[in-house]
Amino acid sequence: MRLKALLVDDEVHILNNLSKVLPWEDLGFEIVGLAKNGVDALEAAITHQPDLILSDIRMPVMDGLTLIQKVREEGLTGEILLLTGYQEFEYARTAIRYGVRDYICKPINYYELEDTVRKLAKQIVEKKKQKNKEQLLNRMANLANENNLLHSLLGQETAKEDILWQDEEESDHPHSYAVLLLDMDGYAHESISWPFPERKAWNLDIKQKLKELFLPLLRDFTVLQVREGEWCVVYDTVINPQLTQDELSLVYESLQTLVADKLHMHIRMCLEQEPLTLAEMSAVYQRMQQILILDPPQGWFTDVQSVTSDLLKPIPGEDLGAVDAQWHWIEQFGSGLRNGNYEAMTQMIGELKAYVGRLNETSVGRSEKLLYYLLIHLLREMREMQMLPGEQEEAVWLRLQESLSVKELISLIVSMIERFKDSLSTKKSSEVLMMSAQNFIQQNLGADFGIEEISDFLGISCSYFCLLFKNHFGETFVEYLTRQRIETAKFMLSGSEKSITQIGAEVGYQERRYFTKVFQKYTGMTPSEYRLKDSPAS
Incomplete structure (x- = not known):
């Protein structure tokens, strides 16, 4: 581990001696700067972030005490070693306040200086190792937490006793969560022509932007990308106040500006702030997806608590079991794709056809919307599994620009399943x-x-x-x-x-x-x- 040293003294011969007499390489240091006054030293310190500043106190333009004050104000935490011929108490008291580690009196005893620097180097290295360990520990804990939340959203909750990274005290006081779902409406179509690396980079940029935007609003929150063009912000309701629509509107405006160059893409948000356990998150996540499908797409924000129960209820005369089956198909088609189960998907096609045959006039419009979503869902799933060439996906989107009947939508879904069957022979199971x-x-x-x-x-x-x-x-x-x-x-x-x-x-x-x-x-x-x-x- 190579450390960085900055040497500061207005006397040129002392500065040269400091840089040449001490065996800096053997001590584990690289000299990143030589400065003759505090102003130049401060600039070099900000640029190089040295681990050790070895500085004289008495200098023109800016003295050593002012230098170390400015260094600390800039947030630099490197060790400071002072060279001084002045031993008055006031100097010492001021220097201690800014974390000066030690003093070497002039005229300099270079053996004493070498010994002091060697000891400091060991302490700096140990401190860096400890800091790296703590950062690694925090990263592992954060990764585990993100994984656990993602599994919970997908209905794969980790048992409480198996959360190995959780402290005993925390496990006795389980968290409660709120979920904000953000969906990029139009993403699946608009991103057809983007190469995979561009799509991945763009989604990562949005995820990072979400972290930046919510940092002033929330503590202890996690941004999860569930799939391309869709993110969930999960946060602890115990330590966070409820988000307001005005606060979210600022997030919306920033994101919408960011995607303005991507035509026909519109951000929609759905928020559930009633405290949730991990076990409840999957059902709520599915409900929020349903709301975004069924709710009119003109608005950008929906609060789950403001949604009337009528939105998710069957239309009078519509069979409740058939409505449940529609959402079940959406889940099962995705599962069939992931598991390469063509037979199960063929069976569901039969169920879909039977369902269409029983439709009445009052339920056709709602079913069109759900079938349209099912088709887009299949497109997104097959794309993420790299099962659908770009030109085939483009052809499906061209068909969707037409005014399609329920039967035509079913026919398009069947053709997608047939494409899936063809791809099974070439894709990894x-x-x-x-x-x-x-x-x-x-x-x-x-x-x-x-x-x-x-x-x-x-x-x-x-x-x-x-x-x-x-x-x-x-x-x-x-x-x-x-x-x-x-x-x-x-x-x-x-x-x-x-x-x-x-x-x-x-x-x-x-x-x-x-x-x-x-x-x-x-x-x-x-x-x-x-x-x-x-x-x-x-």
């Missing part, structure tokens, strides 16, 4: 994808990765990966990854002489304390206790 995922996990067990990295590797979206993974392995990605890491660690503890810290690092836990915490929660004992239990002496 879900089983092959999950075998690839399993190999990726085993080969990268010690690396820091999450759902985004493994989804990119497989070439599918995060939401598809979560659903495929849970269906195939019977547990969520986080549960599976944790189990693989701990089981591997158990084997290594029993069969190797490596230290607990080394073993933890090799299975993906760079910080021993966090490794011990997860291991103990998983096995009921610490790594040391487990190793002792399996030792020959025991």
Whole structure:
């Protein structure tokens, strides 16, 4: 780890001696700047962010004490070592207030200075290592939290006792959540011509923009991309006030300005602020999707609490079971696509045709809307699974520009399913994808990765990966990854002489304390206790 040093003194011969006499490379430093006054030094400090500033106190233009004050005001936290021939108490008291680490008196004893710098270097390196560990620990916790929330939205809630990253105190006081769904209306059509890297980059830009826009409004919130062109902002209702439509309008205007260059794209928001548990999130998410389908598309904002129950009720004379089946088809078509189950999708086509045959005049308009959404849903799903060439998708969208009857919409859906059947012979099945995922996990067990990295590797979206993974392995990605890491660690503890810290690092836990915490929660004992239990002496 190479550290950066900035040297400051108005006496040129002292500055030269400081840069040449001390063995800076051996001490672990790279000299990033030499300055003759405080003004130049401040500019260099802001530019290079040095780990150590070695500065004289008495200098023209800006003295050393003013320099360190300005450095701290800029938020720079590097260590400061002062060179001074002045030992008055007032200087010392001012310097201490701004975090000066030590003093070297002039004339300089270079042996003493070298020894001081060497000790400081060790302390700086240790502080950096600790900071990196804490950042890694926070990132792992954030990844786990995002994964858990995504699984919950998709109806794959992780059991409370299996949330291994959660503190005991937190687990006794479960969170309650609010959900804001943002959908980019028109995205599926407008993005047809975009290459995959452009679509991915654009969606990531929107996700990052959402984080920036909600940062002044919320604490402890998570932005999840469920699929292309759709995001959910999930936040804790205990520590956050309710969002107002005026606050959300500012977010809407900023986002709408951002997508203004993409024609016919319109942002729609649906908000549920009644406190939700993790187990309730999936049903609410599905309800919000239904509302955005059935609610008139002119407005940009819908509050779930303001939606009348009539919106989601069947029209008089319409069979309630048939209405439920429509939403069931939307779910099942997606599941059939992901699992490569052509037979199940063919069966649902039969159900759709039978449903159309029973329609009465009052329910035709509503059914057209739902079938239209089902068709768009199939387009988005097949695109994310890379099952539909761009020209075929464009042809479907051209058909949708026409005024299609219910029967014509059914016919178009059937043709989409036939295309899906043709693509099955050339695309990886879900089983092959999950075998690839399993190999990726085993080969990268010690690396820091999450759902985004493994989804990119497989070439599918995060939401598809979560659903495929849970269906195939019977547990969520986080549960599976944790189990693989701990089981591997158990084997290594029993069969190797490596230290607990080394073993933890090799299975993906760079910080021993966090490794011990997860291991103990998983096995009921610490790594040391487990190793002792399996030792020959025991």
